[in-house]
Amino acid sequence: MSDSTTLSLPPGEDIIIDYHQLEAVLAKLEGLVESNGNVFKAKFPDQDSWVYNICDPEMAKHILVSNYKNYKKGVGIKQINVLLGRGIIVSEGDLWKRQRKMMQPLFGNKLLTQQLPLMIRCADKLLASWDDDIKAGKPINITESMSQTALDFILHALFSEDLDRIIAETGENPFLMVTDDSARDLLFARRFRQLTHLVNDMMQRRRAENRWPEDLLSMVMRATDKRSGDAMPEKLQIDEILTLIIAGHETTASVLNWTWYLLAQHADIEQQVLAESLQHMPADDMPSMENSEQLQFIRQVLDESMRLYPPVWVLTRQAIEDDHFNGIDIPAGTDMLIPPYLVHRNPAYWPDPEKFDPQRFSPENIKKQHIGAYLPFAIGPRRCIGDSMAIQEMALHISRIIQKVHFELLPDQTVELEPLVNLRPKQDIFLQATYR
Ligand code: HEM
Known part of the structure; x- marks a missing residue:
């Protein structure tokens, strides 16, 4: 591409985005969108090249869908x-393509039913774990609870009976370290990677015993490349399992946390959620897949909750080759930030963006949405693989619990955002729970 003086770059000279000051970064980006528009350039403190910030749905679509081959994962x-x-x-590349082809079919309807x-x-x-606190009138730490239940689910979805065996044998759950620490630094990475041995042991044992419980570990171990018929190399199987723990736990916990927080502030919507649950879900018996699919309004509530609080609050990409979109040059190597948190607040696509309004996601309204204006699971070939599973898990969770418990916000509680890898509240959120 020509030298930078002749390039057609977006506005935004001399703006520094300091990702080391995460608390301030969302507010800063929000201000920059206001003064520079939906596409602007900036710099990181220690970097010379430009970073583009994209809050324009058309350009997001270009990067994530139409020309996705020209973009690899970026910052972070x-x-x-x-x-x-x-x-x-x-x-990336061929490895990603092959893995995606093997992994994606695992997340179909059979898994959801199972x-x-x-x-x-x-x-x-x-x-049941809340019972004592609810009876004693003690507030529930909803942030911590959602983290525990999301981890409980994904670990059992992955390891089923083997997890129960390990807990019975050792008296503890070795994977609990995942919820101990929200920092995703090197220290955490080292501790987390030690779980490799544990997963490897489980895999060897299953092979030796020719025992294949119906869970995701068995599915990953038995997944084969359609063309060659080969299974994944064992090391890669372990990486994929560890990936599913991280990808499937924090995101879901975050959405549930924010959804209960929103419901506690919107009595009218809470009532509609309760009514739908009472209509379609048995109170104590096991629901069917049909029951689960009828939770249309609850799914809308979750969609709206993810619009306001997308767990993956920023998607990052880097241009591989020079690119050009809508009059803007994108030199090879340019880092791109696409923050769903801000795209979801673009008033041209989301009128009155701060308002919590699940009707935005009614079947009629969804048809009018721009594909690039709503990105909680990203879009395009690298879209989330576990989206349907997450939605079903969260819808069943909300519908089961809302029949039993009513939550209210504690007075004087300040809730601030902490955009780490996932969008979290800076301090845990507590809600007052009462039985219905
Ligand atoms: C509400 C819950 C979830 C949200 C909001 C979410 C969000 C996302 C997003 C935004 C991406 C794309 C990241 C990027 O392109 O940079 C992604 C990718 C992915 N997610 Fe999720 N996710 C959720 C739940 C899950 C679950 C339950 C699983 C599996 C157990 C999962 C597995 C994955 C995997 C494997 C990828 C990588 C796909 C690829 O690159 O081909 N996610 N997720």
Whole structure:
């Protein structure tokens, strides 16, 4: 591409985005969108090249869908690399393509049907764990609870009976370290990677015993490349399993946390959620897949909650070759930030963006949405692989619990955002729970 003086660059000279000051970064980006528009350039403090910030749905679509081959994962990927090895979230090119082809079919309807009872059991277990506190009138730490229940679910979805055996044998759950620490630094990565041995042991044992419980570990171990018929190399199987723990736990926990927080502030919407649940869900028995699919309004509530609080609050990409979009030059190597948190607040696509309004996602309204204006699971070939599973898990969780418990916000509680890898509240959120 021509030298930078002749390039057609977006506005935004001399703006520094300091990702080391995360608390301030969202507010700063929000201000910059206001003064520079939906596409602007900026710099990181220690970097000479431009970073483009994209809040324009058309351009987001260009990067993530139409010309996705020209973009690899960007800022922050090295950090995740240490954590997840060569797993599907971080891999690129042919390796990614092959892994995606093997992994995607695992997340179909069969898995959702198989996992439904587990989703309900996790919600019931959580309810039981709250019983003493609810009876004593003690507020529930909803942030911590959602983290525990989401981890409980994904670990059982992955390891089923083997996890129960390890807990019975050792008296503890070795994977609990994942919820101990929200920092995703090198220290955490080292501790997390030690779980490799544990997963490897489980895999060897299953092979030796020719025992294949119906869970995701068995599925990953038995997944084969359609063309060659080969299974994944064992090391890669472990990376994919560790990937699913991280990808499937924090995101879901975050959405549930924010959804209960929103419902506690919107009595009218809470009532509609309750009414739908009472209509379609048995109170204590196991629901069917049909029951689960009828939770249309609850799914809208979750969609709206993810619009306001997308767990993956920024998607990052880097241009491989020079590119050009809508009059803007994108030199090779340019880092791109696409923050769903801000795209979801673009008033041209989301009128009155701060308002919590699940009707935005009614079947009629969804048809009018721009594909690039709503990105909680990203879009395009690298879209989230576990989206349907997450939605079903969260819808069943909400519908099961809302029949039993009513939550209210504690007075004087300040809730601030902490945009780490996932969008979290800076301090845990507590809600006052009462039985219905
Ligand atoms: C509400 C919950 C979830 C949200 C909001 C979410 C969000 C996302 C997003 C935004 C991406 C794309 C990241 C990027 O392109 O840079 C992604 C990718 C991915 N997610 Fe999720 N996710 C959720 C739940 C899950 C679950 C439950 C699983 C599996 C157990 C999962 C597995 C994955 C995997 C494997 C990828 C990588 C796909 C690829 O690169 O081909 N996610 N997720």
